Amino acid sequence: MSIRIAVLGAGIMGTDHARIIARDLPGAVLQLVCDASPDRARGVANAFGAVDAITDPLAAIARPDVDAVLIASPDETHAPLALAAIAAGKPALCEKPLAPSTADCLKVIESETKNGRRFLQLGFMRRFDPSYGEMKSALTGRLIGKAVMMHNIHRNVEAPANFTGQMAITNSAPHEFDAARFVLDTDYTAISVFQPENIETTRIGAPVFMVLETASGPLVNIEINNNATYGYDVRSELVGETGAVQLAAPTPARFDLALQSFQRYPADWRPRFAEAYRLQNRAWLDAIRTAMPSPIAATAWDGYCAARIAEAGVLSLAEKRRVTLPRLETPSFYR
Amino acid sequence: MSIRIAVLGAGIMGTDHARIIARDLPGAVLQLVCDASPDRARGVANAFGAVDAITDPLAAIARPDVDAVLIASPDETHAPLALAAIAAGKPALCEKPLAPSTADCLKVIESETKNGRRFLQLGFMRRFDPSYGEMKSALTGRLIGKAVMMHNIHRNVEAPANFTGQMAITNSAPHEFDAARFVLDTDYTAISVFQPENIETTRIGAPVFMVLETASGPLVNIEINNNATYGYDVRSELVGETGAVQLAAPTPARFDLALQSFQRYPADWRPRFAEAYRLQNRAWLDAIRTAMPSPIAATAWDGYCAARIAEAGVLSLAEKRRVTLPRLETPSFYR
Amino acid sequence: MSIRIAVLGAGIMGTDHARIIARDLPGAVLQLVCDASPDRARGVANAFGAVDAITDPLAAIARPDVDAVLIASPDETHAPLALAAIAAGKPALCEKPLAPSTADCLKVIESETKNGRRFLQLGFMRRFDPSYGEMKSALTGRLIGKAVMMHNIHRNVEAPANFTGQMAITNSAPHEFDAARFVLDTDYTAISVFQPENIETTRIGAPVFMVLETASGPLVNIEINNNATYGYDVRSELVGETGAVQLAAPTPARFDLALQSFQRYPADWRPRFAEAYRLQNRAWLDAIRTAMPSPIAATAWDGYCAARIAEAGVLSLAEKRRVTLPRLETPSFYR
Amino acid sequence: MSIRIAVLGAGIMGTDHARIIARDLPGAVLQLVCDASPDRARGVANAFGAVDAITDPLAAIARPDVDAVLIASPDETHAPLALAAIAAGKPALCEKPLAPSTADCLKVIESETKNGRRFLQLGFMRRFDPSYGEMKSALTGRLIGKAVMMHNIHRNVEAPANFTGQMAITNSAPHEFDAARFVLDTDYTAISVFQPENIETTRIGAPVFMVLETASGPLVNIEINNNATYGYDVRSELVGETGAVQLAAPTPARFDLALQSFQRYPADWRPRFAEAYRLQNRAWLDAIRTAMPSPIAATAWDGYCAARIAEAGVLSLAEKRRVTLPRLETPSFYR
Incomplete structure (x- = not known):
């Protein structure tokens, strides 16, 4: 069973993640690309064969045809979107930083801990x-x-x-x-x-x-x-x-x-860490499939x-x- | 539409190709693993989630649920299996050598030329x-x-x-x-x-x-x-x-x-050329999908x-x- | 006219300097080797063809057949011997440190300044x-x-x-x-x-x-x-x-x-800085000959x-x- | 006792050898620089403090104040000058080639063999x-x-x-x-x-x-x-x-x-082999002093x-x- 992924944010990192999901991760489907700019969302969706492109990240997280989300939107949105993913019970790979402040990081940690499942992976790809x-x-x-x-x-x-x-x-x-x-x-x-x-x-x-x-x-x-x-x-x-x-x-x-x-x-940084991103994203997919977090991946706590x-x-x-x-x-x- | 691939030969190279297909090539399905040794075929099939394991390569090529074949069997079988794939109209990626003798290489070239389509790619992955x-x-x-x-x-x-x-x-x-x-x-x-x-x-x-x-x-x-x-x-x-x-x-x-x-x-050689194998196999898959041979891939003529x-x-x-x-x-x- | 040099101290550094003077510096003569241990002084003197071996460094500095001294004796003797060389009006190349304390360094600086000539070179060979x-x-x-x-x-x-x-x-x-x-x-x-x-x-x-x-x-x-x-x-x-x-x-x-x-x-450190020592000592010799301190050599002030x-x-x-x-x-x- | 050396030829190599003799070889004296061009001979002699500059290499070899010769003149003169040095009983370091033809090389070998002493060193400095x-x-x-x-x-x-x-x-x-x-x-x-x-x-x-x-x-x-x-x-x-x-x-x-x-x-080539030239020339000097050819130096036979x-x-x-x-x-x- 393939994992259907929504990429939130279609900037440099979001585009790279969309490409990795579409071209390097068997078992993953690039389901949605979401960006505040509809043109940008559509452009990346078309480039890598995503099923759909939308502009509302909360809607993307909520969609029943989305199994997991990759958060690559602006830094200040990371924590709110991570909280939404946790609330929706959907695994998320969140680009760093988890949040600009420790206070906001702790909110995510609290929510995830309450939720009782560690499906938030932080994008410290190194x-x-x-x-x-x-x-x-x-x-x-x-x-x-x-x-x-x-x-x-x-x-x-x-x-x-x-x-x-x-x-x-x-x-x-x-x-x-x-x-x-x-x-x-x-x-x-x-x-x-x-x-x-x-x-x-x-x-x-x-x-x-x-x-x-x-x-x-x-x-x-x-x-x-x-x-x-x-x-x-x-x-x-x-x-x-x-x-x-x-x-x-x-x-x-x-x-x-x-x-x-x-x-x-x-x-x-992209040529230097291309392999790290690929292996990170694959480990995330494996973690979703097996419901076992990667032992080396970064957690909300690491964030x-x-x-x-x-x-x-x-x-x-x-x-x-x-x-x-x-x-x-x-x-x-x-x- | 995924391309269903039969890997012929489950030795070192066949095992590597099965792994690449299963783990690194979105859009490819490891359909069959074929080896003269049923145990070896089954072992590799299980390790990488192939749908089936069989022992007869000609049967593998003929199966309707196989779209393309990867020939990684002993050297002397390369040309016969390549000829069978051409006859069946199925694209093949054939490990080098195409054949131990130039005479046998020319037979494959003749057959492919008659067939009118260049879907045989030779595994000069460098x-x-x-x-x-x-x-x-x-x-x-x-x-x-x-x-x-x-x-x-x-x-x-x-x-x-x-x-x-x-x-x-x-x-x-x-x-x-x-x-x-x-x-x-x-x-x-x-x-x-x-x-x-x-x-x-x-x-x-x-x-x-x-x-x-x-x-x-x-x-x-x-x-x-x-x-x-x-x-x-x-x-x-x-x-x-x-x-x-x-x-x-x-x-x-x-x-x-x-x-x-x-x-x-x-x-x-595997760590040295891991990326080359991955990119080669992806190019082969793209060639099958688009019906356009990769401009840099090796052909039967190169063999x-x-x-x-x-x-x-x-x-x-x-x-x-x-x-x-x-x-x-x-x-x-x-x- | 050759410059006759006394090497004060026949430990590792003194031995190396004796070798450089004897084998790499045309225009220099290894005149004396001086060490508290007469055996060590004699051993190094013999190894590199020095004219004489003695045990008293102040006597070495004072000898009329010595034009310049190379101070490679224990650290705490550097400043006293440098002062003696200044007093005798003889150029000195002094291994680092000039003195273990800044107070003692300043005494040498004061003496050299009063003397009015900068012929003390410090062995920062790098x-x-x-x-x-x-x-x-x-x-x-x-x-x-x-x-x-x-x-x-x-x-x-x-x-x-x-x-x-x-x-x-x-x-x-x-x-x-x-x-x-x-x-x-x-x-x-x-x-x-x-x-x-x-x-x-x-x-x-x-x-x-x-x-x-x-x-x-x-x-x-x-x-x-x-x-x-x-x-x-x-x-x-x-x-x-x-x-x-x-x-x-x-x-x-x-x-x-x-x-x-x-x-x-x-x-x-010797293989790593062999060339630096050779060039340093040659610059020192040139400075003595021309009465012009090397522009890059370390001075008492640098010490x-x-x-x-x-x-x-x-x-x-x-x-x-x-x-x-x-x-x-x-x-x-x-x- | 210093060895007084005549450098024959004041081109690129001769100049380098004059510099090495003057600046890097204790025990050697740059006695003469000889070149067909009196200006060039004089220029190099002045630059490195040679005692004299002349234009006739055979006269240079013959001079009683010359103990050894360094042949860095044009290729075709190497063998004749080497023969003259052998005849004069003076050690020579001869730049490569010994001679442009094997026939001329053999003449030098014959002469040296008859002479009974191996004091011709060939400049294979590597x-x-x-x-x-x-x-x-x-x-x-x-x-x-x-x-x-x-x-x-x-x-x-x-x-x-x-x-x-x-x-x-x-x-x-x-x-x-x-x-x-x-x-x-x-x-x-x-x-x-x-x-x-x-x-x-x-x-x-x-x-x-x-x-x-x-x-x-x-x-x-x-x-x-x-x-x-x-x-x-x-x-x-x-x-x-x-x-x-x-x-x-x-x-x-x-x-x-x-x-x-x-x-x-x-x-x-000079920066690459500067140390090789220095060590070669020092070995030559040692060989003259000890009347023992360097075991690794090139001989006329190697030429x-x-x-x-x-x-x-x-x-x-x-x-x-x-x-x-x-x-x-x-x-x-x-x-």
Whole structure:
């Protein structure tokens, strides 16, 4: 029996998800594409053979010919739509963030917990990236001893105009927050945010550098640099007691031209994480089919944890000081 | 409308194809698994949810609930089953080789030509590998000028016992023959085969080194080394007048341990070409749906060309001399 | 006219310097080797053809057949011997640190300033490493825009027993402090030191992670990890507004063995910085000959600056807080 | 006692050797620079502090204040000057080739043999390159089993106008011929030369591809591509029964700019082999001092062997056939 999916939001991410559902996920049917712009909804629906296109996401969630929803609408709608999906008893894969504030994240968690079923999956797709998988295996397989430090770098070609350091923390860093937390299997206990000071923010945007302390001990640091100019580049290195492991980005070819030997960077994240999205969405489909959440997929709780450290980071940036967080207990519902 | 596929042969390749069809190809249904061993057929059918398992490939081809066949049975059965599929008017994706001899290849070509439809696709999956694609684009996009030379290396961990130089040419080299011919868009005009002489063939198998001349001018050379021990490693470099391009194998991580910085080799070809198989099979499905052969997929004619240069290579090895081939005209049916 | 050099200290570094002087520096004569252990002094003197071996460093400095001294004796003797060389009017190349405390550094600076000649060169040899040179050129040549951040990593195979975080800051980090300050051409204004907390210090030693703020704006961070186990590994990446540049360590070969493609790490710093030491010592010799200090060599002032930020780092580690430093004016004598 | 050296020839190579002698070789004195052009001789002499500059190489060899000569004059003068040095009883380091013809090489060998002392060293400097050293060690240390094949690539940015395939074999290939022979410790028994045919030789020059068979068994192949455009690039891979080893060229930095991650190629051979030249010349000096030839340095016999295979290669190119060579016995004088 095929799972009929409504994609909510037909922007860049929604379009990608529609394509993955239509072309890469046997057993899934792209049933609906929903977008506030009827043209956009129709365009994506036609491009990938969806059965229908509509503009009202609550109606989409309610439709009897929809078994599950993929929430890729604007950030502030994530939590309300997630709540609606929970209320309708329909599984949802929700793009990050779960909600811009921890308060809203907690509402979703409360609702899902009451509902008694964990069918909300959060779109921290890096958990499915094979290179992060290798990193986590190096740790769990005791290849490199206990974790000591983890260095993380996130660079974009160009940030939107008026991008701020705060936005770097709340919009870009959550993928890093979650990936490091996932690999290290721990929670954050403190954050210290730094910014270079010579850089005119109108030109270079607002790179930030963060040092995070964790409950289990290892240090995590993160560079967020949304105006790196040279390419989309995500790096991570996990340093253990006896060795280290780094992500290797996929690159199909090496060129020799004009006194240079080079490999190419992608201009955005999609080529880098294409396989991660595909595997994430397949794991979601398997979870729906089997009614068993993927053991590695991010939950609403993980979304809350990312929002929580981001809020602490914003405070650290504003007050130029180390901000500590109380220790958290993961609710048994999410363990 | 889904395409119902019978996989003929449930060995390593057949199992992989069954998995790809079942898990990665929306619009395809794994209808039948067929193998001379009923247990093996049943095992693979169960593993990937096929509708049925049988032992007679001709019956499989004939079944009305089968729309297309994937031929992954032993080499010598490829041509007979391809002929049966053509006779039944059913599209087939046939693992390489099309046939062990050029004579048998030509029979298939004759039959297909008479039939008037090109629905036989040959499993030279490297044509779909993104890295070969980059290489071909570097040439067609005039990034590196005209082609001058192409260096190709094929290394396996270990060959079966009693593997000979002749088998290296007829079993392993065809992928290289086809990939270079595909990238350069030319035909071979001569081949010279060399073998190292110090190596006891019982221990190291029979590495061969070949130099191929082409109709359009560039030289191609190929190392086939099926007992390379250290890993599965396929390399290729295309050298043009103004630059060069090399394949880069996918590798998810880099490790630092024990005074070494290393990346891992796979033990066989499947991780290296997983994406190529997926894209090849999807292209085949698209070709069936649209009744338009993929412009890059290998045809029966390409299979014949690979067999033809392999036969010349066997002669060159036996007689220790350069063997020339008459110029070929690609039939208009295959252009 | 050859310059006759006395090497003070015949430990690892002194032996290396004796070898460089004897084998790589035309125009230099290894005149004396001096060590508290007469056997060690004699052994090194014999190995590299020194004219004499003695045990008293002050006598060595005073000898009329000694034109210049290379101070490679224990850390606490550096400042007294540098003062003696200044008093004797003899140029000295002094291994780092100039002195363990800023107070002692300032005494040397005062003496040298009074003396009126800058013939004390400090052994921050990385300034002569071609890879740091490329990095600095990328900045001064405006290849990568203004500096934004600099990431630095220093890893050793194994620290001596009872190595502490404080020692990581005072013994290992000064090379990083100076290299980043040299590349960025700025001074430090604040330091925040972090340590992972799960690691038993008896086993793993005491890795530290530092974030440094600079007068000109860019952030600098440094990992010091003296028990990294896997190899001697120094990395640095300079991130600019429009691009980035990383050091590449010299490595003569790549190996393929046992399912791995690997390059080797050295077990200590000497192979990594052999060329830097050679070029540093040659620059020192040129400076003596021409009576013109090398424009890139480290001065006593640079030694003071390294000691100053190390002291602030020790305070930051002890008090677990960001420590700020008042802005410094480089004395005109050292500009 | 310093060795007083006359550099014969003040072109690119002679200038480099003068610089190495003056700046990198303690114990050597750059006594004379000799060139047919008095201005050039004087210019190089002044640049590196030579005692004198003259125009007559035979006079230079004869001078009593000259202990040894470095022959870097035009190719056709190498043998006559080597003979003069032998007659004068003065050690010589002679740039390759020993002579353009095997006949002239044999005259030098005869003279040296009669003389009874092996003080002629041939400038196959790659034997001193650390990366070739690693490769040879991998073989002698049994890291990769017995040698099976060796792939060699030599690429230049641009050949002189009218450069021919024959010149590629006689001028460029000898370094490759010698390096492979040195690493494998064997002699060549056959050579087959191929050329791509589409390339207009006026534009691309004349790349050649050669397959060499050896007395001990392994195959050697060589691409000589003097118009590769993109950079100076020498590669070599030695494939053994159980592993492989490749040269790694020195590169000080990696850059990230404009959607590319790149390392730079040098425009010519000097940066690539700077260390090899330095170590070669030092070994020569040590050999003079100790009257013991370096065990790895190339002899006149090695120069003859390179000329011999080059002559066979020229024949193979002309007649488009495999050319065999009779087995050689290395004279005991050169063992």
